[in-house]
Amino acid sequence: ADRVLNEALDRAAGALKAAKSVAVLTGAGVSAESGVPTFRASDGLWEGHRIEDVATPTGFRKDPGLVWKFYNARRANVRTVRPNPGHLALVKLEQRWGDKFTLVTQNVDGLHRFAGSKKVLEIHGSLYRTRCTGCKKIEDRGLLDLGDLPACPTCTAMLRPDIVWFHEALPEGVWEAAMFAAHEADVLLVAGTSAVVYPAASLIPIAKGDRSLKPVPGTVIEFNLTQTEASSQADICVFGPSGQTLPRLCE
Ligand code: BJW
Ligand code: ZN
Secondary structure (H helix, E strand, O other): OHHHHHHHHHHHHHHHHHOOOEEEEEOOHHHHOOOOOOOOOOOOEEOOEEHHHHOOHHHHHHOHHHHHHHHHHHHHHHHOOOOOHHHHHHHHHHHHHHHHEEEEEOOOOOHHHHHOOOOEEEOOEEEEEEEEOOOOOEEEOOOOOOOOOOEOOOOOOEEEEEEOOOOOOOOHHHHHHHHHHHHHOOEEEEEOOOOOOOOHHHHHHHHHOOOOOOOOOOEEEEEEOOOOOOHHHOOEEEEOOHHHHHHHHOO
16 A cells, blocks of 8 residues: 555656646645544534535525524634644645646635645635625634624624635636636646535646647646545545645655
């Protein structure tokens, strides 16, 4: 098993070395070793809640207090965690590739920025920010408890978490930049994601490209504990905890 892992890591390092442009797609798995729970538990619940109750616009309309309770708990957890060596390895890669490096994350925990990554595209929003349901103003409020039903200081309408729920569109400019980076990338690293949520997962086929748009297809390298929906599309699969495997890419 060790030999298989070392071979995959060698091939990954080789592909990376030859790349002029690098993109990364991360998911909840890269924060697992920091102590942030991942989403898809076997019972289909998030911390005992049904997904449609806490992570859809309909759920928020029905019971905003419950949704805020859920998010305040998530925010309290994230307040206690720190980046792990996987996050730090991605900071190093950004330093090496400069503006030819783009980190796209589905995570809302802010740990990539905390670790020191500069160019981070948060395609599913952030637990740090609120968005006003009235005047639409977005504000960074940190991770302090905001209470049951926080109101906008400007217009008094109800605030919501600045998170992309199911059935909602991704933030437009951010998503476009993510697609552009995947399209440009010679190498796409896909780390700690089950790759079942769209449109995020479509960055993988975008990086591979079809022949008319991208004469040399991008190389997709997966970092995960197990096989996922991404594995069959990946050129190289590095199985193991990303907090251990990503740092070895930088050696
Ligand atoms: C490790 C590890 C270690 C562990 N090392 N690895 C049917 C019904 C309803 C909707 C749809 C439907 N079919 C399709 C849809 C669309 C839907 C969708 O994709 N659904 C699928 C689930 C079926 N998508 C949407 O609704 C999107 N919007 C949309 O389509 O809008 C259309 C529209 C267009 C134009 C105008 C208007 C509308 C929006 C999707 C937003 C998703 N947001 C969420 C919730 C945010 C809430 C919150 O965080 O509080 O974002 S969903 C949730 O999943 C979260 C995550 O970012 C996202 C991805 O999950 P991720 O990161 O992959 O985590 P896990 O847990 O799934 O996987 C963890 C992985 O890590 C595993 O593989 C482990 O093995 C691994 N791992 N430890 C390495 N140490
Ligand atoms: Zn407002």
